[in-house]
Amino acid sequence: MLHYYDPSTQSYEPGKSGLNPDFDSFSRDLGTPPSLSEELVSISVDGRDITVPEGTSVLRAAALAGINIPKLCASDNLEAFGSCRLCAVEIEGRRGYPASCTTPVAEGMAVTTQTGKLAKLRRNIMELYISDHPLDCLTCPANGNCELQDVAGVVGLREVRYGFDGENHLDAETDNSNPYFSFDPSKCIVCSRCVRACDEVQGTFALTIEGRGFDSKVVASQNDPFMDSECVSCGACVQACPTSTLMEKSVIEEGQPEHSIVTTCAYCGVGCSFKAEMKGDQVVRMVPYKGGEANHGHSCVKGRFAFGYATHDDRIREPMIRDSINDPWKVVSWDEALAFSAKKLKGIQAEYGRESIGGITSSRCTNEETYLVQKLVRAAFGNNNTDTCARVCHSPTGYGLKTTLGESAGTQTFDSVMKADTIMVIGANPTDAHPVFGSLMRKRLRQGAKLIVIDPRRIDLVHTPNAEEGLHLPLRPGTNVAIVNALAHVIVTEGLEDQAFINSRCDTEAYNTWRRFIAEERNSPEATESVTGVAADKVREAARMYAQADNGAIYYGLGVTEHSQGSTMVMGIANLALATGNIGKEGGGVNPLRGQNNVQGSCDMGSFPHELPGYQHVNDQAVRERFEAVWGVPIDNEPGLRIPNMFDAAIAGSFKALYVQGEDIAQSDPNTQHVEAALKALDCLIVQDIFLNETAKFAHVLLPGSTFLEKNGTFTNAERRINRVRKVMEPVAGMEDWEVTMALSNALGYPMHYNHPSEIMDEIASLTPTFTGVNYDKLEQLGSIQWPCNDEYPDGTPTMHTVDFPIGKGRFAVTEYLASEERASRRFPLLLTTGRILSQYNVGAQTRRTSNSDWHEEDVLELHPSDAELRGVKDGDWLGISSRVGHTVLRAKLSTRMLPGVVYTTFHHPGSGANVVTTDNSDWATNCPEYKVTAVQVEKVSQPSDWQRDFVDFDKRQQALLKPAMSKQENSHATTLK
Amino acid sequence: MSDQQLNNLIKMLDQIIANNLHHGDDEKVTDVAADHLQKFWARSMKQQIIAYANQRPDELSILAKLTVDKLEPAVEV
Numbered sequence A: 001m002l003h004y005y006d007p008s009t010q011s012y013e014p015g016k017s018g019l020n021p022d023f024d025s026f027s028r029d030l031g032t033p034p035s036l037s038e039e040l041v042s043i044s045v046d047g048r049d050i051t052v053p054e055g056t057s058v059l060r061a062a063a064l065a066g067i068n069i070p071k072l073c074a075s076d077n078l079e080a081f082g083s084c085r086l087c088a089v090e091i092e093g094r095r096g097y098p099a100s101c102t103t104p105v106a107e108g109m110a111v112t113t114q115t116g117k118l119a120k121l122r123r124n125i126m127e128l129y130i131s132d133h134p135l136d137c138l139t140c141p142a143n144g145n146c147e148l149q150d151v152a153g154v155v156g157l158r159e160v161r162y163g164f165d166g167e168n169h170l171d172a173e174t175d176n177s178n179p180y181f182s183f184d185p186s187k188c189i190v191c192s193r194c195v196r197a198c199d200e201v202q203g204t205f206a207l208t209i210e211g212r213g214f215d216s217k218v219v220a221s222q223n224d225p226f227m228d229s230e231c232v233s234c235g236a237c238v239q240a241c242p243t244s245t246l247m248e249k250s251v252i253e254e255g256q257p258e259h260s261i262v263t264t265c266a267y268c269g270v271g272c273s274f275k276a277e278m279k280g281d282q283v284v285r286m287v288p289y290k291g292g293e294a295n296h297g298h299s300c301v302k303g304r305f306a307f308g309y310a311t312h313d314d315r316i317r318e319p320m321i322r323d324s325i326n327d328p329w330k331v332v333s334w335d336e337a338l339a340f341s342a343k344k345l346k347g348i349q350a351e352y353g354r355e356s357i358g359g360i361t362s363s364r365c366t367n368e369e370t371y372l373v374q375k376l377v378r379a380a381f382g383n384n385n386t387d388t389c390a391r392v393c394h395s396p397t398g399y400g401l402k403t404t405l406g407e408s409a410g411t412q413t414f415d416s417v418m419k420a421d422t423i424m425v426i427g428a429n430p431t432d433a434h435p436v437f438g439s440l441m442r443k444r445l446r447q448g449a450k451l452i453v454i455d456p457r458r459i460d461l462v463h464t465p466n467a468e469e470g471l472h473l474p475l476r477p478g479t480n481v482a483i484v485n486a487l488a489h490v491i492v493t494e495g496l497e498d499q500a501f502i503n504s505r506c507d508t509e510a511y512n513t514w515r516r517f518i519a520e521e522r523n524s525p526e527a528t529e530s531v532t533g534v535a536a537d538k539v540r541e542a543a544r545m546y547a548q549a550d551n552g553a554i555y556y557g558l559g560v561t562e563h564s565q566g567s568t569m570v571m572g573i574a575n576l577a578l579a580t581g582n583i584g585k586e587g588g589g590v591n592p593l594r595g596q597n598n599v600q601g602s603c604d605m606g607s608f609p610h611e612l613p614g615y616q617h618v619n620d621q622a623v624r625e626r627f628e629a630v631w632g633v634p635i636d637n638e639p640g641l642r643i644p645n646m647f648d649a650a651i652a653g654s655f656k657a658l659y660v661q662g663e664d665i666a667q668s669d670p671n672t673q674h675v676e677a678a679l680k681a682l683d684c685l686i687v688q689d690i691f692l693n694e695t696a697k698f699a700h701v702l703l704p705g706s707t708f709l710e711k712n713g714t715f716t717n718a719e720r721r722i723n724r725v726r727k728v729m730e731p732v733a734g735m736e737d738w739e740v741t742m743a744l745s746n747a748l749g750y751p752m753h754y755n756h757p758s759e760i761m762d763e764i765a766s767l768t769p770t771f772t773g774v775n776y777d778k779l780e781q782l783g784s785i786q787w788p789c790n791d792e793y794p795d796g797t798p799t800m801h802t803v804d805f806p807i808g809k810g811r812f813a814v815t816e817y818l819a820s821e822e823r824a825s826r827r828f829p830l831l832l833t834t835g836r837i838l839s840q841y842n843v844g845a846q847t848r849r850t851s852n853s854d855w856h857e858e859d860v861l862e863l864h865p866s867d868a869e870l871r872g873v874k875d876g877d878w879l880g881i882s883s884r885v886g887h888t889v890l891r892a893k894l895s896t897r898m899l900p901g902v903v904y905t906t907f908h909h910p911g912s913g914a915n916v917v918t919t920d921n922s923d924w925a926t927n928c929p930e931y932k933v934t935a936v937q938v939e940k941v942s943q944p945s946d947w948q949r950d951f952v953d954f955d956k957r958q959q960a961l962l963k964p965a966m967s968k969q970e971n972s973h974a975t976t977l978k
Numbered sequence B: 001m002s003d004q005q006l007n008n009l010i011k012m013l014d015q016i017i018a019n020n021l022h023h024g025d026d027e028k029v030t031d032v033a034a035d036h037l038q039k040f041w042a043r044s045m046k047q048q049i050i051a052y053a054n055q056r057p058d059e060l061s062i063l064a065k066l067t068v069d070k071l072e073p074a075v076e077v
């Protein structure tokens, strides 16, 4: 068996990060960003020769030569600023002492970094800094990790001649308003690293240096407390600060960490790499990892700060069972819980047939976990009733991209956006839902790329500070296909197509059919204007902006997929990229922004009922035979039930048991009352989760899940990047999730034996053509791998379809617009659309159990002031929202982000019941629910809805049934199978 | 089988057909729709819609009926 870092068996070696040594090269700060020039320049630094790209700073060149020049205001993720002067050097033939951070190398330059004069100069500078700095180093939270301290040591500061009694800032008050970090200006050296981090890395521009000289100080927004400012708590400034001025509260409380392990964020589809910085088995802080290819050392408020849920009191720590959902939970051993589950599942199959049970995973699970669950369903349950929550988000991406491009995945790396000239964002809100990628996009926009936003709501990205305003096409919800057709119509009829690309790379017949269709007048912007609500000239402008750019890139989200024509829209997007030749090159592409961390992975791993891992259809006999040979059992050749089909079958009485790993269908799926009825109809619901989530309240077996910090595995992000998840602490109940699935399978009589998730990955690689080259050793070596990774692409594939498509030629698809059945009417005159916000994540089970709730305590209904006025509604009023399926009550928030007639809410809090109102309309091809369009009426009310009252009662009852078990588990230790 | 389950199947089938009408004549459209059901519908769903089409042939649209007819031989019931 391979050996990987395991905190329980390996001790920390100083200087190693708990990983292979290669990762350590990223822990050095080289002072200024790399230069991308291809021209090389040679210089000598203190007699050492070094060759670097033109444009590199002397500071960085010296660092690369192994010489560390003292510095304070420079950092290699920020543009050099040249304010502290500590990095002064002498350069042969030049006068004075130039700052090495702002001086670029020149051929033949001879640099000296240490002379008596330089030493004196540096000491003088430090003396000035220290005279206005508290000398409480021993009790300072940065002690042991403070650049100011280090530099004072390096320059040999021995005295401060000015004394400490002069005018100073030592009494400045600390701002503790942010729940995660504090700002203590008495320690500030005004190096402006925080300001530049907020501007350049995050792109929020929340900080400025106010005043001049001695009076200059860092302020947030208009001198507001951080919490009231524009700050979005990404933490980039905290990471940039060389002193303890900006400091994580967790470090203030717990002290500096002593070892770290690199792992992957378990929130959104960006898949940021983090160093979990630890003290023993306690996470002190999460620091975004510079070597992470998806995030390059940046993060958002969720990944960096919202990890406290892992140790929350609500964690389920022991297995529990009960016969009926009205019984109290009984704590039992793993053996008993698994035997109980196996007996129920088998009994149900004996009575109701092989197809009466199934399993669902979540995109929050690792690849290895989702692979095992679908294997359990196919091999141990003997049917194909396996599905994943991607059903309700990106299943149309799978269908649409496979049909047109031949592979169910985005085509680019995130970094590709830095080469895009026009960026089109459709139905996505990157600065909230994919924040680190949102920041990268903003960086590119500041460099001059153009932006088109197609969304009913005016998202923040439209206005990016220090960039040109984006072109916003505020379409009516449900009219996506009409607008994408109008864009394509302009491209075709104005001669903006890339004929060379089309001729060489696309199927001619499909193209000709599509072209005839799209050129029809009824698809023109003028003809569709009355449908979409977007002025024809704006559509024409957008089409030209996209098609005429050297590189045009499309990014889309759930605003594309969660519609009755979600799959059609995905194909429409692929058509645009094919028609303009924006496929197979950097800076272009079709990029689905996946909501959750492992949406891509859970789809890749065969979670869908019609596909085995690697999108191989179950009715393909050759494929089945390969799996059957390894799994040792026959595989059903018919697709299984999808999640909504399972609900219908449960209500009809033919579907009786469900194993749910990590997913909260009761909160996240549409038409809550329908879902609740289905769950109540089950004879056996097995929920494996970290908390008693909404679904678990209907369960008969509760198997404790493990958080991403407690297990090994991999996640695959939205750019197909497979990243390692590394265990930093032991699972609370003794078993990692994959071990639980394995144990359940063994209890059912289908043997599974793996010693480590790496062995599961080896099996995946042996059965999945796009994964044949993936293994944990290679992941350790390369850090991450973008699939396809096989003999053809041994190190993975950053950009897809560069030469051909998996289906040979690209296939244009005819995308006829059909209006959704969900239309505004006299009874329901408004259209409700749903979405997400930055601080909360999906159903909120994790983020609601952290201080992230300080930003978003409740879901609200955003409505346009004119709709509000018509109904006599003011900000903060309680509003009843009714659709044809349900009714709920939320607080009103007036907003001009949407056009009149459109209202908006989020679904992060279960009691809000956003999904009580959404209907079970769905995408024609995949059954992905139409969350984004629900016709509603809104009126002022004075009390919660009936559903909300029932919800509160049911919740109380279920919490009461759990309480005795929870207090018991506090007193006992987890029993394990191991 | 509940009414609601059946209604959903019929609604889904109609939706699949509506989104494939652009394929031209009835023959082509129902080929594509039947192929879609073949690939994505569970065995039980196919069986239910086939049983319904047999019992009440008049209650499905013409194209829906044609689609289901094409399905029948392909399913091992």
Ligand code: SF4
Residues within 6 Å of the ligand: A194, A197, A198, A202, A204, A205, A206, A207, A220, A230, A231, A232, A233, A234, A235, A236, A237, A238
């Ligand atoms: S936390 Fe992020 S957004 Fe807030 S001030 Fe710091 S860098 Fe700016």
Ligand code: SF4
Residues within 6 Å of the ligand: A187, A188, A189, A190, A191, A192, A193, A194, A195, A218, A240, A241, A242, A243, A245, A246
């Ligand atoms: S808060 Fe920190 S990073 Fe910002 S100016 Fe002060 S010392 Fe520099």
Ligand code: SF4
Residues within 6 Å of the ligand: A265, A266, A267, A268, A269, A270, A271, A272, A295, A299, A300, A301, A302, A303, A304, A434, A435, A436, A437
């Ligand atoms: S939530 Fe997304 S953007 Fe934020 S740290 Fe995690 S992976 Fe990165």
Ligand code: FES
Residues within 6 Å of the ligand: A070, A071, A072, A073, A074, A081, A082, A083, A084, A085, A086, A087, A088, A099, A100, A101, A102
């Ligand atoms: S590090 Fe160069 S001037 Fe501060």
